[in-house]
Amino acid sequence: MPLRHWLAAFEPIADDAAVRPLRVGAEDWRRLAEDVAASGGRLLALWGQDATAGRPAVFAAYQTAAGLWIAELVCDAPAVADDPYPGLQDLYPFAGRMQRAIRDLHGLRSTDPDHRPWLRHAPGEAYEFVRVEGDGVHEIPVGPVHAGIIEPGHFRFSVVGEKVLRLEQRLGFAHKGIERRFLEFAALDGSRLAARVSGDSAVAYSWAYCIALESQWGVRIPRRAQWLRALALELERIANHLGDLGALGNDAGFAFGLTQFSRLKEQVLRATEHALGQRYAMDWVVPGGVSRELPPDAATALDRCLAEVGAESVVLRGIYEEHAGVRDRFTGTGAIAPDLAARLGLTGLAGRASGQVQDLRRDLRFPPYEELRPAIGGAVSGDVAARVAVRFDELLESCRLGRRILAQLPGGDLRVAVVAPAPAAFGVGAVEGWRGPVLVALATAAGGRIRRCHPHDPSWQNWPALEHAVIDNIVPDFPLINKSFNLSYSGHDL
Amino acid sequence: MLKTLRQIQRTGIVTEPVPAPDPTLRIRAVLEQRILGILGRALAIRMVDAGSCNGCELEVNALTNPIYNIEGLGVHFVASPRHADLLLVSGPVTTAMRDPLLRVYEATPDPKLVVAIGDCGRDGGVFGCGGPSLGAVANVIPVDVVVPGCPPSPNRLLAGILAALDASAALDVRQEGGGRAE
Numbered sequence: 001m002p003l004r005h006w007l008a009a010f011e012p013i014a015d016d017a018a019v020r021p022l023r024v025g026a027e028d029w030r031r032l033a034e035d036v037a038a039s040g041g042r043l044l045a046l047w048g049q050d051a052t053a054g055r056p057a058v059f060a061a062y063q064t065a066a067g068l069w070i071a072e073l074v075c076d077a078p079a080v081a082d083d084p085y086p087g088l089q090d091l092y093p094f095a096g097r098m099q100r101a102i103r104d105l106h107g108l109r110s111t112d113p114d115h116r117p118w119l120r121h122a123p124g125e126a127y128e129f130v131r132v133e134g135d136g137v138h139e140i141p142v143g144p145v146h147a148g149i150i151e152p153g154h155f156r157f158s159v160v161g162e163k164v165l166r167l168e169q170r171l172g173f174a175h176k177g178i179e180r181r182f183l184e185f186a187a188l189d190g191s192r193l194a195a196r197v198s199g200d201s202a203v204a205y206s207w208a209y210c211i212a213l214e215s216q217w218g219v220r221i222p223r224r225a226q227w228l229r230a231l232a233l234e235l236e237r238i239a240n241h242l243g244d245l246g247a248l249g250n251d252a253g254f255a256f257g258l259t260q261f262s263r264l265k266e267q268v269l270r271a272t273e274h275a276l277g278q279r280y281a282m283d284w285v286v287p288g289g290v291s292r293e294l295p296p297d298a299a300t301a302l303d304r305c306l307a308e309v310g311a312e313s314v315v316l317r318g319i320y321e322e323h324a325g326v327r328d329r330f331t332g333t334g335a336i337a338p339d340l341a342a343r344l345g346l347t348g349l350a351g352r353a354s355g356q357v358q359d360l361r362r363d364l365r366f367p368p369y370e371e372l373r374p375a376i377g378g379a380v381s382g383d384v385a386a387r388v389a390v391r392f393d394e395l396l397e398s399c400r401l402g403r404r405i406l407a408q409l410p411g412g413d414l415r416v417a418v419v420a421p422a423p424a425a426f427g428v429g430a431v432e433g434w435r436g437p438v439l440v441a442l443a444t445a446a447g448g449r450i451r452r453c454h455p456h457d458p459s460w461q462n463w464p465a466l467e468h469a470v471i472d473n474i475v476p477d478f479p480l481i482n483k484s485f486n487l488s489y490s491g492h493d494l
Numbered sequence: 495m496l497k498t499l500r501q502i503q504r505t506g507i508v509t510e511p512v513p514a515p516d517p518t519l520r521i522r523a524v525l526e527q528r529i530l531g532i533l534g535r536a537l538a539i540r541m542v543d544a545g546s547c548n549g550c551e552l553e554v555n556a557l558t559n560p561i562y563n564i565e566g567l568g569v570h571f572v573a574s575p576r577h578a579d580l581l582l583v584s585g586p587v588t589t590a591m592r593d594p595l596l597r598v599y600e601a602t603p604d605p606k607l608v609v610a611i612g613d614c615g616r617d618g619g620v621f622g623c624g625g626p627s628l629g630a631v632a633n634v635i636p637v638d639v640v641v642p643g644c645p646p647s648p649n650r651l652l653a654g655i656l657a658a659l660d661a662s663a664a665l666d667v668r669q670e671g672g673g674r675a676e
């Protein structure tokens with residue numbers, strides 16, 4: 001069925017309208033998923049709720065050519081109460097883990113076959129890894145505590161000699177009950193927790209949270225606040241790319257890259273602290289706008305910093321591209337071809353490096369990006385080299401966007417007062433963070449309380465793809481491949 | 495190669511001077527002296543993320559950049575707890591990380607120091623304590639020093655490491671080289 005068929009059923013998600021998820025039956029739950037997939041749309045998030053939030057239900061957020069659509073399948077209706085709800089893993093392979101998480105957190109089962117726990121780690125209960133049998137195959141377990149300064153997670157490699165036959169991830173070690181914790185926050189205060197779902201994407205999460213809240217409460221934020229939020233989001237993108245580009249050089253045996261990029265990153269963090277008050281802008285985006293005014297000289301200082309970082313990054317890019325050793329380690333390593341990327345639903349910067357050129361800053365046209373018109377690029381080779389190239393492109397584009405924002409920053413208020421209206425409501429916010437699309441679905445109750453909040457990280461989509469990226473590569477290349485994606489554990493484990 | 499060398503030359507030395515007029519930067523000089531005085535060799539740190547949001551790790555990583563240049567002070571991060579003098583632990587500790595954290599603690603040779611970092615390492619921070627969050631690092635292993643902040647800045651982290659060294663030195667004097675009171 002063409003997507004058109006559904007069009008009348010969905011309410012548009014505009015930035016000034018509350019939205020109601022479309023309630024579907026089990027059959028339509030499946031049919032909608034098929035139609036969206038067939039039309040080239042994508043599943044952004046899949047989450048559930050139990051009786052604590054009203055009725056047990058599962059939700060899906062789709063990005064279609066007609067905008068964001070939210071579907072809800074109530075699971076205490078007679079049709080699905082005893083039976084499992086229809087799984088979507090055949091259409092969207094990454095949905096499998098989300099469905100396992102829904103079962104862990106809310107007890108709702110899908111029809112898909114894999115019911116191993118995912119986020120929940122029962123003490124004493126052994127996790128069943130898939131075993132690879134064969135001559136000379138052995139397993140290398142790594143983690144959850146890693147050698148470097150990174151987040152906890154477990155990787156199990158099946159290898160022959162140096163070659164990786166299979167990687168299986170076991171995540172959930174950073175699961176700290178974030179969704180439950182939201183219920184203890186007033187909706188007006190929830191942006192603080194949202195910002196800390198994944199600390200490297202604080203602006204993306206707090207902004208998505210605020211859109212979800214402001215849209216359902218009918219709050220229109222000042223233009224100046226929109227531009228200042230975008231400034232912070234681009235600074236976040238710049239800082240993360242700088243950090244990862246340095247680490248990638250280091251993992252390729254080129255410590256010079258780490259020294260240079262970590263120095264530039266520190267410059268950006270200090271300029272950010274001067275302008276926004278924090279090195280990592282955890283509490284910059286707040287309901288109604290942003291938290292404080294830029295100090296008088298901050299715009300000039302920040303502009304100078306971005307100009308410098310941009311210019312230096314161009315030089316460093318040249319050095320990376322000409323360095324035979326670096327080029328050799330990056331090229332062809334950890335590749336995901338475009339057709340596989342499309343099938344796996346690879347998203348964000350990793351998706352763009354594998355020919356999936358999508359970016360919410362362009363595709364959802366939310367302010368101020370409809371005015372800023374960021375250039376969205378991509379690559380097709382899908383290897384570490386492609387992800388590095390996309391990071392360089394996006395780093396330079398963000399420096400340009402940041403400088404443009406500073407040059408044309410609208411005047412006016414920073415923030416409008418926000419008061420909770422009486423009735424319960426629901427809203428969704430989606431923002432393209434540096435890693436990919438970050439989505440927050442938020443249901444509020446009377447009195448400004450939070451009834452349900454689901455923050456969604458693009459790492460849900462990309463972790464399973466990483467398992468594909470390492471096949472046939474050598475074990476020592478894993479850190480490099482892993483870093484080129486740099487997926488979130490905390491944002492995924494919740 | 496020429497480009498690389500030119501870039502190195504252009505960048506020069508960016509490590510912040512010791513001591514600097516800013517009092518927080520004096521920490522560097524003191525830290526360096528203490529490490530030499532107490533250990534007589536480099537201080538080995540093992541980082542354990544016991545469930546953080548990754549914000550704390552970003553600032554720990556910053557310690558290794560050429561501005562803070564923690565290696566230059568005689569501190570290095572090691573890959574195994576068996577080589578560590580000090581554990582740097584971020585929180586909140588999750589139920590799934592409780593046992594791995596205990597194992598790291600047990601594998602670290604005595605005398606060992608533990609620095610819990612971040613508001614979350616202190617008391618669970620924004621995530622609180624309940625359900626799968628066990629909150630403070632001290633709820634799971636003994637902690638010598640807490641460095642609050644969300645995330646704590648690199649200079650605060652340096653100050654925390656210094657405080658842990660001082661505490662251990664004081665303890666050693668009192669106990670004449672004995673183990674740690676817990």
Ligand code: SF4
Pocket residue numbers: 196199546547548549550584585586611612613614615619620643644645646
């Ligand atoms: S203290 Fe702040 S930065 Fe550190 S883990 Fe907790 S929320 Fe994240």
